[in-house]
Amino acid sequence: MNKSQLRRHFSDAEWARIRALADTQQTPFLVVHLDTVRAKYQELREGFPTARIYYAVKANPAPEVLKLLAGLGCCFDIASRYELDLVMGLGVTPDRISYGNTIKKAVDVRYAYEKGVRVFASDSEMDVRRIAREAPGAHLHIRVLTEGTETADWPLSRKFGCQQEMVVDMILLARDLGLDPAGISFHVGSQQRDLGAWDAALAKVKFIFDKLESHGVKLRQINMGGGFPAHYVNRTHEIPHYCEEITRFLQEDFGDEMPEIMLEPGRSLVGESGVIVSEVVLISRKSRYGLHRWVYTDIGVFGGLIETLGESIKYPIFTERQGKPEEAVLSGPTCDSMDIMYEDNKVPLPLSLEEGDRLYWLSTGAYTTSYSSIAFNGFPPLKAYFV
Numbered sequence: 001m002n003k004s005q006l007r008r009h010f011s012d013a014e015w016a017r018i019r020a021l022a023d024t025q026q027t028p029f030l031v032v033h034l035d036t037v038r039a040k041y042q043e044l045r046e047g048f049p050t051a052r053i054y055y056a057v058k059a060n061p062a063p064e065v066l067k068l069l070a071g072l073g074c075c076f077d078i079a080s081r082y083e084l085d086l087v088m089g090l091g092v093t094p095d096r097i098s099y100g101n102t103i104k105k106a107v108d109v110r111y112a113y114e115k116g117v118r119v120f121a122s123d124s125e126m127d128v129r130r131i132a133r134e135a136p137g138a139h140l141h142i143r144v145l146t147e148g149t150e151t152a153d154w155p156l157s158r159k160f161g162c163q164q165e166m167v168v169d170m171i172l173l174a175r176d177l178g179l180d181p182a183g184i185s186f187h188v189g190s191q192q193r194d195l196g197a198w199d200a201a202l203a204k205v206k207f208i209f210d211k212l213e214s215h216g217v218k219l220r221q222i223n224m225g226g227g228f229p230a231h232y233v234n235r236t237h238e239i240p241h242y243c244e245e246i247t248r249f250l251q252e253d254f255g256d257e258m259p260e261i262m263l264e265p266g267r268s269l270v271g272e273s274g275v276i277v278s279e280v281v282l283i284s285r286k287s288r289y290g291l292h293r294w295v296y297t298d299i300g301v302f303g304g305l306i307e308t309l310g311e312s313i314k315y316p317i318f319t320e321r322q323g324k325p326e327e328a329v330l331s332g333p334t335c336d337s338m339d340i341m342y343e344d345n346k347v348p349l350p351l352s353l354e355e356g357d358r359l360y361w362l363s364t365g366a367y368t369t370s371y372s373s374i375a376f377n378g379f380p381p382l383k384a385y386f387v
């Protein structure tokens with residue numbers, strides 16, 4: 001990407017602040033621009049003025065990010081007891097925490113319950129019974145299986161949720177076991193660019209609400225999960241557009257009897273705040289007349305760019321180096337041939353690119369530090385700095 005494309009992500013003044021920090025550090029590392037997180041939270045807040053927003057901690061669990069969001073009134077969606085400890089350690093009270101992972105041990109449910117957490121998600125009979133046993137009386141969201149795998153760049157759908165008829169059975173079971181079956185949750189898949197996925201999911205939720213009403217159960221909450229996109233190479237609509245359209249779907253389905261809405265954004269709040277700074281280690285061609293260069297950088301799939309697996313997430317890449325671009329394969333530094341970020345989607349990089357040149361990976365604030373390996377090939381985990 002060139003300088004004018006960079007300005008779609010950061011103003012000149014913002015970029016200058018990021019660079020002032022970056023220029024003093026050794027690569028690879030992530031810089032998180034906290035004002036962007038704040039702006040993305042406020043944008044979603046305005047788009048859904050009455051919703052409760054639970055930040056999905058796993059997207060970027062840095063205390064700096066969590067403290068900022070906590071201060072703005074955000075709630076938190078946790079995936080494990082460790083994230084629970086992290087968030088509560090920052091002073092967040094358990095009434096602002098939801099245990100959204102449907103896969104958890106009995107001891108973890110008990111642990112969260114003893115800490116005061118009262119909102120859990122589930123999608124299986126075994127887990128509903130477990131929650132009833134370990135967290136008596138808790139509020140429960142049953143997660144419905146949604147489509148959208150085709151249109152999400154990082155799908156989550158197959159592994160989680162259950163079919164709508166089964167959701168109905170599970171809600172009735174939860175009620176019979178003394179839990180509070182508060183509502184239905186779903187997740188349309190991460191980096192979901194197709195609004196139709198929310199429309200389809202809400203239609204299922206509506207079906208379940210109606211069905212349960214005929215059984216005498218009145219649900220009161222919809223947890224719409226995350227999935228809101230960040231800007232990468234592939235364009236998406238702006239967040240306010242998603243908010244408007246999803247609100248319209250909600251109104252069409254529920255009209256005057258609007259349930260309470262919960263959201264669990266991860267990527268959309270932190271993705272665009274991050275810039276990974278890396279350095280070119282090696283440039284080569286594989287044969288004397290090789291058509292394209294292989295460019296190896298000091299960050300790769302295992303160092304924080306896991307979402308490039310399958311070339312799913314295509315990060316915009318900026319370099320100061322000018323000159324005629326030519327497409328290159330971009331690869332990481334480890335002795336593992338999975339450690340290639342972009343081979344089918346080659347990246348235009350200047351022919352004048354040299355060893356030691358810095359590459360800036362934009363929109364890398366989500367699922368990078370939290371996904372980086374601990375010491376694969378001896379490389380340390382991805383460092384993060386905050387401006």
Ligand SMILES: *Cc1c(COP(=O)(O)O)cnc(C)c1O
Nearest residue numbers: 056100190226227264265266267
């Ligand atoms: C990962 C996750 C999220 C966040 O998803 P994004 O696509 O990053 O917004 C929300 N809810 C649950 C239950 C999750 O597992």
